[in-house]
Amino acid sequence: MRILLIHSDYIKYKTKSKTKIAEEIDDENKEGEFKNSLVVFTAVEKEDEKNPDSVVENAAIEIADIFSKIGAENVVIYPYAHLSSSLSSPDAAKKILHNIEAHLRADDLNVARVPFGWYKSFEVSCKGHPLSELSRTILPEKTDTQPNEEQHIQKSKFHILNKGRLYKVDEFPYQTSDFEKLVDYELDRTKSSGEEPPHVKLMKEKNLAGYEPSADIGHLRWYPKGKLIRDLLADYVYNLVTERGAMPVETPIMYDLEDEAIRVHAEKFGERQYRMQTKNKELMLRYACCFGAFRILADTFITWKNLPLAIYELSTYSFRLEKSGEVVGLKRLRGFTMPDLHTVCADMEQSMQEFNNQISMCSQTGDDLKLNYEVIMRVTADFLKENREWVFQAQSIIGKPIIIEILPKRKHYWICKMDFAAIDYLGRPMENPTIQIDVESAERFGITYINHEEEGLNPIIIHCSPTGSIERVIGSLLEKTAIKMAEKPPMFPVWISPTQVRVLPIAERHLEFALHLADDLMKQNIRIDVDDRPETVGKKIRNAGNEWVPYVIVVGDKEFESSQLMVNIRESNEKMLMSSDELIDLVHQDTYNMPFRKLPLSLKLSDRVNF
């Protein structure tokens, strides 16, 4: 329900002629005038029909609240269809308006209601003080409160699935603490220690990202090193999915809520959307790439020969209006970047096959990023019943025990999904990759394909994010370093490290040699820089350590003469003597098959700025 509230000196109206949906009225109600009134222009919407009582209640509370603040004498309820493009049925509207009137009257307010369904002339005089013009959107409570009991009975069941066997969660012999932590979290048993996740501090300390106070909360600024890492990860996912046949696309970030399919899909997301009103349209900012992908697929002629068909987009950005208290560091943001792959499959069999491929793809990202994922599979009871064997083999692809959540009924658009989570420093999961079988959207968005028999059918769509949001990946990498910090020096995987090799010339006379060396390595696609600042070697070593540089070379007279380099290897914390070619090989081994971008910072550290 949409309402527009005007605190007026007076309002006058006069009925002119009936519409088809007009309510019957007495002569005395054919015209009227009310002094010092809160006029409530009201449009009842389709959505309100789901739970009319709750809308009535919420509207009455809101109106009474404003009424009490402004000191008007009357409330005038004025039916005004033009506030919404999605009106309820006239009967439902009449009933709801009538009930609001009755409800307010029961609160001892003077209430009048202007007739519904008539063409009317009216005149309103707005007082013009700050509270004299307000608008509100009244939402029904989420359908019904009564089925509480039912919901209780319909709780999900959790089991552990391993090697073709289902275990009760308490009877499973846990081998790893990460997995146990995920189980605890899913079962609501995680004890919070009240600490702050270390990645928040690290992202700022390492000059990767920071908060932007002039934006909304949960929107970050990225400094050159962080931006480089984002781009490398973006390249990585791009290669990963295109090598498997997906076609990259790019779609708009905002959508018109007038589009029925968009609106329904968006409504499911509830309050968590950024919306904006332009002159003629109400728009929403996307919270995933689904909207654009589905619209493309709906407009594409697809036959069974094209399937499975995958399109890919990196959403820079997706927007979710998370509650302010829920936004944390890189873990939960209002603006974030999500690789989003949508695969059109002909039928369930094909989807399951494709799902298997995507399990391997998601697991691969764990290896490449050196992150440990724990896995939870969520299925509806019906799906499990029909596809028990397939579900069990899906676990075998993971190769270690997983949690399985069995939902008694389908709640969402998917019937089967798999979430991969890295466990953070505080023992809580950070959800990263995900795969979902969507059985609902194709129909809603009008996506069809032509089968062998030349019939048009709605396909099944698999949503997949092979790494999860880029911000969370970076967050997980930082959390991991914090966990391991006690055992070994923290660092990123070499292919992600902004500086891969740093050269430390001992004295000024070694600078030329150092720059020369850097030039050679740069030509081999290695991100290298030179610490030419007039500091002691000890201090430069320390700085390189603080920046997590994987390889550090000190060059002086000895190196110049022998062309053998003393390389400090962070990973193993040892020093090794090698030639520059051997060092190149070593870095190339570390970064084999991974994307490369040049270092977008000056070669000499003395030229750099600190962010």
Next chain:
RNA sequence: GCCUCAGUGGCUCAGCCGGUAGAGCGAUGCCUUGGUAAGGCAUAGGUCGGGGGUUCGAAUCCCCCCUGAGGCUCCA
């Protein structure tokens, strides 16, 4: 969104039962010309998150707001 705590030079923090701001790092300059995790000296740098109030006087006490963290809730 709710409850609790916090916001002081670029960074990390001290000062907080009211009397006009302090350290370390960093930066800049000079000295040191060097061999593996902080060389020395000096200088600059602050509307004490923002607004209002109490007071002769507020970083300090009170109120409102903004931002951050933790918890709750939530994460389709």
